[in-house]
Amino acid sequence: MITNNIYIKLLGTICLSIGLVVIVFLSSERQVHRNNAFTRRYPPHPVVKQYDLDIGFNSYYIAGLDKDMLYLGNRTSPWHLLQVNLETKDTSHIQLAPRSHTLEYRAIKVEVLPPYFFVMDGTMPIILRGKIGEWLADPWMREQAYFNKAIPIDSNTIYIRTTHATTHRSTLGLIQKKGEHIKVQLDTTLLQAQIDGVFDVDGLLAKDLSGTKLGYVYYYRNQFFTMDSILASLSRQRTIDTVQRAQLKIASKGNSGRTILAAPPLYVNRTAAMSKHLILVLSQRLGRNESKELLGQASIVDVYDHTKNTYEFSFYLYDIDKHKVREFTVGQNRIIALIEDHLSVYLMTDRYFNAVPSRETERQMP
Numbered sequence: 001m002i003t004n005n006i007y008i009k010l011l012g013t014i015c016l017s018i019g020l021v022v023i024v025f026l027s028s029e030r031q032v033h034r035n036n037a038f039t040r041r042y043p044p045h046p047v048v049k050q051y052d053l054d055i056g057f058n059s060y061y062i063a064g065l066d067k068d069m070l071y072l073g074n075r076t077s078p079w080h081l082l083q084v085n086l087e088t089k090d091t092s093h094i095q096l097a098p099r100s101h102t103l104e105y106r107a108i109k110v111e112v113l114p115p116y117f118f119v120m121d122g123t124m125p126i127i128l129r130g131k132i133g134e135w136l137a138d139p140w141m142r143e144q145a146y147f148n149k150a151i152p153i154d155s156n157t158i159y160i161r162t163t164h165a166t167t168h169r170s171t172l173g174l175i176q177k178k179g180e181h182i183k184v185q186l187d188t189t190l191l192q193a194q195i196d197g198v199f200d201v202d203g204l205l206a207k208d209l210s211g212t213k214l215g216y217v218y219y220y221r222n223q224f225f226t227m228d229s230i231l232a233s234l235s236r237q238r239t240i241d242t243v244q245r246a247q248l249k250i251a252s253k254g255n256s257g258r259t260i261l262a263a264p265p266l267y268v269n270r271t272a273a274m275s276k277h278l279i280l281v282l283s284q285r286l287g288r289n290e291s292k293e294l295l296g297q298a299s300i301v302d303v304y305d306h307t308k309n310t311y312e313f314s315f316y317l318y319d320i321d322k323h324k325v326r327e328f329t330v331g332q333n334r335i336i337a338l339i340e341d342h343l344s345v346y347l348m349t350d351r352y353f354n355a356v357p358s359r360e361t362e363r364q365m366p
Contacts, residue, residue, distance in 0.1 A: 064112025122147035169197030220246035
């Protein structure tokens, strides 16, 4: 009888422990998308959907924009571009080619910056450049700078993120070409480490269409910063979210000692785009009085004025067949979003995106 009582108590303790773990887990899952510490402002109709366009595959990514022409690269067919006329909705397929077929590559990314296009692989490393219309790529840089992210900002300058050879931390920089000479400029002060200087500073490169303003948006903290095209005039800003420190669980893998993420990270900012004085940040976090059902129907985009250090307003980009926005870009008076195998095109209301806010409506960042 005593033994049975002990077993019953043990079983009860185990069930209670499991129940508490489940409750804590469900509570933490709710907190991933819930933060009552901030309130968004939703003005009426800042964007209006123009149309959705079926592009056939979900492997496309945004490679560039030239007025009404959108260029999409393809992860599974790296030498292929899809050209989309945003005005007429006409599409055409473009086959890129290297002029030299002896080049080696592993992970190609294409970026279109009129009048050129760039083919980049930071693992080899190699960068090729060619003219739009000719679609033949010549070597622009070979084996002089490794990188893991890169976007061209003019015909002879590439904005990169790389791993510093000495510190082994992520670092931002520029690759510049003058004649046949390549110059690599790195600035180790831009990315601010909180944990390891690699995972905790992960984020995305951004630039405005003119290439005169550069940005970096952290994935796992409520911060982004902007600079000019030579990595100067630095301005750091916080988003309306309150997660100031990256919430990551990092572990070592095997005997190699290579670090990996031991659990899915908490994303504060998923993707972003710059447009003139504004930076648009897609968030998956709910603020005060926002329904959790909302995230099952749309993505939230928060708009900041990086010249005034202000939060301006927010709006929705709606899901298609329960698929969410992967990335988006801004051009002229449009927002173009990739959602699974569709393109969503929204028109931007001029009075919200181009108006200079009055002092009464400015919202200063903490």
